[in-house]
Every structure is written in structure tokens, then in C-alpha cells.
Amino acid sequence: MANDTIFSVDVRDLPGLPRMILRARGDVEACADYLQTYQDLPWREVLASGALIALVKPAHDNVVKAVDSQLRRGLGKPGAYLAEDLVSAIQYYSDTDTKAAARNDSLRPGAEHPENLTRRYDPLDPPVPLFTDVVRPNNLLTPPPDHSGDFAKNPIDLSRDAVSLTRAGRDVVWQLTEIGTRLGWCDRPIDIFAEIVQPVVGNWPAMLQLADVFTNIGRACAGVNQNFAENQINIRAVWQGRASDAFQEHLRLFGLTHVGTQEWLNQIADCYRRIGVTVNELVGKLADVLVRIVDMAVAALIAAQAAEATAPTIVGPAVFGSAALYEFYQFWQALQTGLELGEATDLLVKGYLQELAHLARLDSRTGLPAAPPPIDLPDPPR
Numbered sequence: 548m549a550n551d552t553i554f555s556v557d558v559r560d561l562p563g564l565p566r567m568i569l570r571a572r573g574d575v576e577a578c579a580d581y582l583q584t585y586q587d588l589p590w591r592e593v594l595a596s597g598a599l600i601a602l603v604k605p606a607h608d609n610v611v612k613a614v615d616s617q618l619r620r621g622l623g624k625p626g627a628y629l630a631e632d633l634v635s636a637i638q639y640y641s642d643t644d645t646k647a648a649a650r651n652d653s654l655r656p657g658a659e660h661p662e663n664l665t666r667r668y669d670p671l672d673p674p675v676p677l678f679t680d681v682v683r684p685n686n687l688l689t690p691p692p693d694h695s696g697d698f699a700k701n702p703i704d705l706s707r708d709a710v711s712l713t714r715a716g717r718d719v720v721w722q723l724t725e726i727g728t729r730l731g732w733c734d735r736p737i738d739i740f741a742e743i744v745q746p747v748v749g750n751w752p753a754m755l756q757l758a759d760v761f762t763n764i765g766r767a768c769a770g771v772n773q774n775f776a777e778n779q780i781n782i783r784a785v786w787q788g789r790a791s792d793a794f795q796e797h798l799r800l801f802g803l804t805h806v807g808t809q810e811w812l813n814q815i816a817d818c819y820r821r822i823g824v825t826v827n828e829l830v831g832k833l834a835d836v837l838v839r840i841v842d843m844a845v846a847a848l849i850a851a852q853a854a855e856a857t858a859p860t861i862v863g864p865a866v867f868g869s870a871a872l873y874e875f876y877q878f879w880q881a882l883q884t885g886l887e888l889g890e891a892t893d894l895l896v897k898g899y900l901q902e903l904a905h906l907a908r909l910d911s912r913t914g915l916p917a918a919p920p921p922i923d924l925p926d927p928p929r
Contacts, residue, residue, distance in 0.1 A: 600749030807916025
């Protein structure tokens, strides 16, 4: 920018600018408080020992800690400092005559990239009233809806009522696999609750609620940037000069930090959403398989007990008729499917844990957006 930049300042209207920035700081603080209100949704119920959803909690806690830090320290504190610097600059302009302030301004570096500044308003998009908010980010922080109805109803509700399954089939499957172990058909008795049901018990649909929480926070951050962007031209209406240009550039970059934060939050939300959807799909398949396991176990147990009773001193498939063998084979195939689905769920959840850990570890050096360095504005004489 040329050295003959026009300098002007209206100390009556300029104080609306730091007030706008402080409102933005309040918005991101509200986002952090909103996160704390809803961050424990999937873990508000008592969990069975060994549940996979309990393994998600430590990784989730790290994500919450990282997001809270970005909101309060990465966005909130810089906003507070920026407003404080502006108040000092306004005090300087109030206490200094215009010629001296203009000389001081002419010595300042101005904007590094003045081509990115908003010089004049679009006649088709006139400026908003001076330093007013075009959106209210806090209005986007709504309670997340319940997503438990988003999925087809399972024949067995593993997320909330595994007891019904335990009563219906746990003992039957144990007795049958115990006989199968004695006959050499399987390597051990199987407790379907401990090996299949217990790991997947949990409120997995609440993961989608967490995804909504992070999405809403991201939208609120984008709203802060929108308020900044819509007021860029208003700054020039009450404050012109090299210091003003530098400040406008700084505010633009600070707004983009909020946009970058939204992009990061959207990645986090996407991970939680995929956890909720994919695990619920596997749990639904598992519930169907468990119904078949229990039904087949009852029929196979009757046949196995009858066969065992007719030949108590002989162990092996030779004592079984083809009907009993077929019943056990059908049961065993269904049981293997259930165990494989359980293993797939375990691997899936642990893969998501690695993704959450990566997102929580991001910092300004590895992709997390950071506020621009503090800006040098005029200070009142001390």
C-alpha cells in the first residue's frame, strides 16, 4: 500500500468493533460449554465389563480435551486479547490529535496482502448495520436428537437389553458346546454372552448424537467467521489507514481459523458418525445371528442329549445319527458366524480408536488451525 494512505478514525463508533469480537469470544466459550454438557452421552448407562464402547471412552476424552482447548485457548483467548488491544488503540486515538495519529499510522507496515482486503461493498449486497451479527452462532447449539430410531429394530436389543438373550439361550448354548467339547466337536464350551454379546453392549446410536454435537460446534465456528466477514467493510467506514488495513487482514485470518476449526470438527464428527452407523449395522446382523444360534442350539441340544444318553460310554461322532449331526452342524455354523461378527466389530472399533487418537493429537504443526500472531496496534501513552 502506498505511503499516502488516507487516515481517519471515528472513536464514537469504533468501540462497536471490540464488542463484536468479544461476542465472538463468548460464542466459542458457549461451544466449549455445550460440548461439556453432552460429551458423555454414550456412557451415561452402566456398562458391562469388557464392553467395546468402554474402550472408546479414553480416546473420546482426549478428543474432548483437544476440542475444548482449541475453542477456549485457540479461539477464545486470542479473541479476548484482540478486543483488549483494540480498546487500547481506541483509547490512543481518543487521547491523540488527528495529525499525530496520522503520522504514527504512516510509519506502520499495513497489510501484507492488501489485495485480499474488502475495499468497497457490493451494491447488490450492502453492508450490515455497523458491527452487528448477521448470524447468532449460539442458536446452532441445539440438543442433539436421539438416533436410536434411525436403525431397523433388532429381534434382540443388544444395546440395552442383553439380559433377555442371556435368559433365552446362554445356558442352552453352554450345555450344547460342553457336550460338543466332550465329543471332540469343538475346543471349549462357549459362553455367548461373554464372547459375543457383552463386547457389543452399549448405546452405540449415541455416537451419532456426539457427531451432531461436533457438527453443531463447527457450524457455530463458521458463523463467527461469517459475522467477521460481513463486517469487514464496516471497519473501513469508521477506521482507515495502515493500522486499519493490518487489523482487517488479521481479522480475516482469525475468521479463517474458525473455518479451519470447523473442518477439523467435521472430520471428528464423521468418525463418530461412522462408528455409530457401522457398529449398529454389525450389531443388527449379530442380533439376527444370535436368534438363529439360540433356535438351532435348542434343537441340537435335544438331539445331542438323546444321542449321548443312548451311548454313555462311547465318545465320538460314530454314536450320533445323521439328524443329530446335522443339527449340531447347523448350530455350529451359526455360532461361527456370530463369533466372526464379534471379531469384526472388535477390529472395527479399534480401527476407529486409532483415527480418533490421530485427530486428537493434531496441533498447529500437524494441521490444526492456529490464530494469527498478535497484531501491533497503537497504545495510549503510559
